[in-house]
Amino acid sequence: MSEALTGSPVNPDAAVSVRGLRKVFGKFAAVDGIDFDVRRGEVFGFLGPNGSGKTTTIRMLTSSITPTSGTISVLGEDAVKHPDRAKLRLGYMSQKFSLFEDLTVDENLRFYGGVYDLTAEQFAERRAYVLRMAGLEGRESELTRNLSVGWRQRLALGTATLHSPEIVFLDEPTSGVDPTARRRFWDLLYDLASNGVTLFVTTHYMDEAANCSRLAFMYRGRIIADGPPREIRESLLTERILDVSTGDADRSLTWLESADGVHEAYLSGASVHAVVEAGLSPETLTARLVAAGFADARVVPVDPTLEDVFVNLVSQQRGA
Amino acid sequence: MNASLTRIGAIVVKEFKHLIRDPRILLAVLVTPIMQLLLFAYAISFDVRDLSTVVVDQDQTPASRTYLQSYTSSGFFKVVGSVDSVDAIDAVFQSSRARVAVVVPAGFQEAVDRGDKAQVAVYVDGGDPNSARIGQGYAVALNQVAGQKITATWAARQGLDLSQAGRLDVRVRTWYNPDRSSSIFLIPGLVVVIIMIVTVQQTAVTLVRERALGTQEQMTISPLRKVELMVGKLLPWTILAFVDVVLITLMGLTMFEVPLRGSVLVLAVSAALFIFASLGLGLIVSAISPTLETANLIAMMLAFLPAFLLSGFAFPLDSIPLPLQWLSYLFPARHMVDISRAVFLKGAGFAEVSGPLGMLAVYAVVVLALATVLYGKRAR
Numbered sequence: 001m002s003e004a005l006t007g008s009p010v011n012p013d014a015a016v017s018v019r020g021l022r023k024v025f026g027k028f029a030a031v032d033g034i035d036f037d038v039r040r041g042e043v044f045g046f047l048g049p050n051g052s053g054k055t056t057t058i059r060m061l062t063s064s065i066t067p068t069s070g071t072i073s074v075l076g077e078d079a080v081k082h083p084d085r086a087k088l089r090l091g092y093m094s095q096k097f098s099l100f101e102d103l104t105v106d107e108n109l110r111f112y113g114g115v116y117d118l119t120a121e122q123f124a125e126r127r128a129y130v131l132r133m134a135g136l137e138g139r140e141s142e143l144t145r146n147l148s149v150g151w152r153q154r155l156a157l158g159t160a161t162l163h164s165p166e167i168v169f170l171d172e173p174t175s176g177v178d179p180t181a182r183r184r185f186w187d188l189l190y191d192l193a194s195n196g197v198t199l200f201v202t203t204h205y206m207d208e209a210a211n212c213s214r215l216a217f218m219y220r221g222r223i224i225a226d227g228p229p230r231e232i233r234e235s236l237l238t239e240r241i242l243d244v245s246t247g248d249a250d251r252s253l254t255w256l257e258s259a260d261g262v263h264e265a266y267l268s269g270a271s272v273h274a275v276v277e278a279g280l281s282p283e284t285l286t287a288r289l290v291a292a293g294f295a296d297a298r299v300v301p302v303d304p305t306l307e308d309v310f311v312n313l314v315s316q317q318r319g320a
Numbered sequence: 321m322n323a324s325l326t327r328i329g330a331i332v333v334k335e336f337k338h339l340i341r342d343p344r345i346l347l348a349v350l351v352t353p354i355m356q357l358l359l360f361a362y363a364i365s366f367d368v369r370d371l372s373t374v375v376v377d378q379d380q381t382p383a384s385r386t387y388l389q390s391y392t393s394s395g396f397f398k399v400v401g402s403v404d405s406v407d408a409i410d411a412v413f414q415s416s417r418a419r420v421a422v423v424v425p426a427g428f429q430e431a432v433d434r435g436d437k438a439q440v441a442v443y444v445d446g447g448d449p450n451s452a453r454i455g456q457g458y459a460v461a462l463n464q465v466a467g468q469k470i471t472a473t474w475a476a477r478q479g480l481d482l483s484q485a486g487r488l489d490v491r492v493r494t495w496y497n498p499d500r501s502s503s504i505f506l507i508p509g510l511v512v513v514i515i516m517i518v519t520v521q522q523t524a525v526t527l528v529r530e531r532a533l534g535t536q537e538q539m540t541i542s543p544l545r546k547v548e549l550m551v552g553k554l555l556p557w558t559i560l561a562f563v564d565v566v567l568i569t570l571m572g573l574t575m576f577e578v579p580l581r582g583s584v585l586v587l588a589v590s591a592a593l594f595i596f597a598s599l600g601l602g603l604i605v606s607a608i609s610p611t612l613e614t615a616n617l618i619a620m621m622l623a624f625l626p627a628f629l630l631s632g633f634a635f636p637l638d639s640i641p642l643p644l645q646w647l648s649y650l651f652p653a654r655h656m657v658d659i660s661r662a663v664f665l666k667g668a669g670f671a672e673v674s675g676p677l678g679m680l681a682v683y684a685v686v687v688l689a690l691a692t693v694l695y696g697k698r699a700r
């Protein structure tokens with residue numbers, strides 16, 4: 001898909017359209033020529049390991065830094081030439097919690113209400129909405145510092161959407177948040193999406209990626225795959241994923257890594273996932289494992305998860 | 321997007337909230353200056369009180385003895401002995417037995433009896449300029465000598481007269497500092513030094529802190545403009561700095577009996593320009609420093625050193641090396657010290673201080689513009 005976009009002009013009708021985007025720090029290309037479109041109303045998942053360039057990309061999209069080269073259109077405005085034009089229409093929740101911790105919930109909201117020049121009526125309405133949405137009603141005068149991570153993230157989302165933006169960029173909004181709170185957070189994101197807000201979300205969590213309508217995988221500054229989650233999963237159909245559970249995951253991992261017919265092996269929960277050539281059946285592998293001393297080895301074929309896809313994509317890149 | 325009062329107001333309110341939440345800052349800004357004032361003012365006058373002194377009585381009359389006795393009783397000087405001749409003073413200074421020598425020449429009594437100007441010479445050891453103690457005493461001596469009718473006789477050294485402290489009726493008038501209290505001379509300068517330290521130090525960290533917290537990025541992507549942010553950041557500090565000016569001035573007027581001979585308006589206008597210039601310096605530091613530590617360090621060097629050494633508040637500027645004198649013009653403190661002293665002690669108006677006032681105005685504009693430009697540059 002990205003090949004098709006390369007060299008074409010940006011699409012002003014898209015929520016975000018990026019062509020040939022690069023950002024070089026010194027000699028190091030943190031973002032190394034990427035192309036993608038985010039359609040309006042889409043929940044766009046932006047994935048990639050640490051340091052792959054996700055945050056750098058978002059910072060260019062929000063015009064907080066300028067690209068080394070390339071073009072960006074956000075909501076139809078040129079984000080490089082006219083960084084101010086889309087400002088009122090976009091929201092940003094940064095990777096780092098960036099509300100004022102020594103201010104109260106209400107004071108933080110009030111500050112951004114002022115910064116976005118909301119009228120008194122607009123502010124009152126949005127404030128009530130945000131407090132309700134974040135579940136912070138009655139805790140308006142609590143210091144932000146004293147909120148637990150889940151509440152903070154919801155407040156940050158509320159603040160980022162206080163001015164009713166058309167698109168919100170969220171940089172790992174759920175890192176460090178417990179699963180229940182993550183669930184709640186995604187419910188809020190769905191609410192926003194159902195109101196037509198475009199969401200651009202980076203995440204490390206594969207289960208969250210499955211919630212997105214479209215995904216792009218970043219690796220070392222490049223997008224190595226993109227498309228709807230299902231399509232990406234299916235792209236791996238030439239290979240087969242086997243779930244291997246033995247008494248000793250670490251030892252079986254070592255064995256699998258050097259076993260014939262196994263392309264890739266990695267820990268997945270308490271078991272090991274092996275990416276094997278299509279001809280290697282679970283029965284054959286079980287027999288070989290038992291012969292190697294893993295008496296209680298159990299091998300079952302599994303549908304590739306996005307994590308499987310991702311690990312596989314990365315290993316292909318490494319091999320290339 | 322035009323500059324918006326709502327946006328500036330939002331910043332101002334937020335800055336004040338930070339202040340309320342962090343009592344350390346309020347303490348640093350409102351209590352520390354008072355402590356500094358008390359410390360400096362008392363420490364400095366205490367120093368002057370203890371100056372070791374020898375006397376040379378060439379008149380040997382009741383009048384001369386009474387006069388010299390007044391040194392002992394003045395409290396400023398500690399008379400450690402007497403020598404026979406002016407030539408012997410050199411040896412005393414070299415051996416550091418005394419820092420000051422008072423010479424009453426023959427004919428003193430006659431002159432007093434006739435009601436003439438009685439001549440007295442006071443020598444101050446200038447050979448130890450690094451010693452703050454002597455430096456300060458020296459500054460006081462210099463000041464006190466200005467406008468005196470008693471003439472100093474030894475050109476290479478400076479004369480000092482203290483006859484008024486005794487019971488002698490010699491007509492002596494010191495213009496700027498008639499009761500010879502060093503605090504009176506120092507406090508108008510001290511106000512400047514304290515303001516400079518408070519403003520530069522506090523604003524130096526403000527932008528760096530927002531950058532470290534990530535709140536700056538959140539503001540960068542908002543419609544907030546650089547100028548609005550700068551103005552919003554400056555206003556609260558301007559107000560606080562003014563509170564400091566008023567506080568220190570009031571303390572000076574009441575506790576140290578510093579006169580305010582000039583107009584409050586001249587003082588206020590100059591103080592405003594000086595405060596803007598200092599805040600601008602702080603913002604520049606904040607805009608270019610990568611870390612809080614760097615910001616603190618640069619602020620220290622930029623505020624403390626020039627404020628203390630190059631402002632002329634304690635050390636007379638014409639006694640420092642020429643390159644340093646030129647350097648002193650690069651910092652706003654020197655101009656403000658000039659203005660402050662002129663207004664407090666000489667009752668100067670706008671016309672008299674127009675020179676340094678103009679410098680301050682130019683300085684403030686340039687520095688603030690530079691801060692705004694540099695702040696934008698950092699984000700790249």
Ligand SMILES: Nc1ncnc2c1ncn2[C@@H]1O[C@H](COP(=O)(O)OP(=O)(O)OP(=O)(O)O)[C@@H](O)[C@H]1O
Pocket residue numbers: 025030048049050051052053054055056057095
């Ligand atoms: N201002 C900068 N100066 C120099 N290098 C930078 C700068 N910002 C980012 N980098 C480098 O660029 C690379 C990409 O960083 P980026 O923060 O975009 O990664 P990321 O995908 O967001 O990672 P993570 O998942 O850890 O947040 C990293 O190697 C990082 O060290």
Ligand SMILES: [Mg+2]
Pocket residue numbers: 054055056095171
């Ligand atoms: Mg990141």
